[in-house]
Amino acid sequence: MIEASNLSKRYPGGLDAVKDASFRIDAGQMVLITGHSGAGKTTLVKLISTIERPTSGSLVVNGQNLSALGRHAIPHVRRHFGLVFQDQKLLFDRNALNNVMLPLEIAGQPRREAIRRAQAALDKVGLLAREKANPIALSGGEQQRLAIARAVVNRPTILIADEPTGNLDTESGMAILDIFADFHRVGVTVVVATHDQSWIERYHPNVLRLDHGRVVS
């Protein structure tokens, strides 16, 4: 469960990216964070995933108050999240399999087990046949699917994505939506920041609408 109370984030320079946001996302829900460009979607995603720290307010995720977390506790909290970025942030000096194995290496999984789980994650997103391929050789849609495989390989309780279909054509975007929906169906909490309205039409998720940093509905 994710619960925010009067959550605010002010960047240096005085920009209030998120202002007094209060909301609750229950475990297993699929929630879309929408709003116009600059509404604060990305900042809210970064706050939930502990990439940014709130200026004020509280944010409780799975019973843990992220606002009060010490610096050394943050990496361990992040391992409970699966993060998918618009620009994927793939590593081009590793092949697809090794990209997916990274979270397992960080968690200290034995190599054999890490390979097995990474291959299972690649299989889930339809990329097992490309496990040896360098990400640069993959299409935009495949790269995004690879990023999703990396995000889910550690079996996160919450899958968080920021504009995951932003750079994709309609068909590839739909394929990505279906993968997120699959994870939602097996009980994973899915939080996606997007301005892509096709999500709403296709899956009727809960929607958190932002406007100038404030939650409006």
Added chain:
Amino acid sequence: MNAWFIQHRAALAAAFRRLWATPLNTLLSLVVIGIALTLPAFGYVALDNLRDLGRSASGVQQISLFMNLEAGKKDVAEIENRLRQAANGKWKFVPKEEALKRMQASEGMAEIVASLPRNPLPDAFIVEPTNTEPEALEILRKEISGWPKVAHVQLDSAWVKRFDAFLRLGKLALWMLAGLFGAGLVAVTFNTIRLQVMAQSVEIEVARMIGATDGFIRRPFYYFGALQGALGGLLAAGLVLGALHLLSGPVGELAALYGGSFGLRLPGVPEAAVLAALGAFLGWLGAQLSVSLSLRKFD
């Protein structure tokens, strides 16, 4: 196998891969580190050999005790008794008759000795104390001078003092040189690691976002620095060994020309291990400083 061990093993493997991935860079860094460690290490071995040479040089640690001409057997026995108590080492009694015989045996001295009305030489003792520190020798010399029927005590203390001062000066210079080159090694590792952090900034950023701890990110760099330093240390040990092998022949010939025999003491496995460990420590230190500074931008 626990996660801690798995992560350390993976970090060590990553460090080896990085060393292997850029062989020319690795080789050049190792040469720089090797030379930086070779100079003080060679100085240390050279001083060590000089100390050995000083200890083995005939007469340096000897005290010659000359009795009065009128001293009798009873006086000699008394001195022997006192030497037994005071001098922790060896001594040899040289009776005046034996001294005269030696003098006669010397070239051109036989006629001179034969023309003497009586034996002008005194009974003497050659003392070789165990403690050959200049201060200890001087104290012993003073003590012996005060004993009855002792006419003269001779110690080549000035030579010993000068030699000891030279060794101390050499040791100090060596420490300064070692400090300087140690700092150089740290700087080389610092720069190598800084470039690596810059080259892997994307990987570090991504790893942090998905839950990597500081330790996970730093560990491969620490291992890299320590490995590079250790290999540089081993290279330095090899260079020192090679140089001493080249020198040992000429040094032996030189010693033979002075009527002595002297062989250079070569560093063994323990010395090479110390050099590798020292290199590893300095490499780790350079990596530690570099990573701490370079990773600030990711905070």
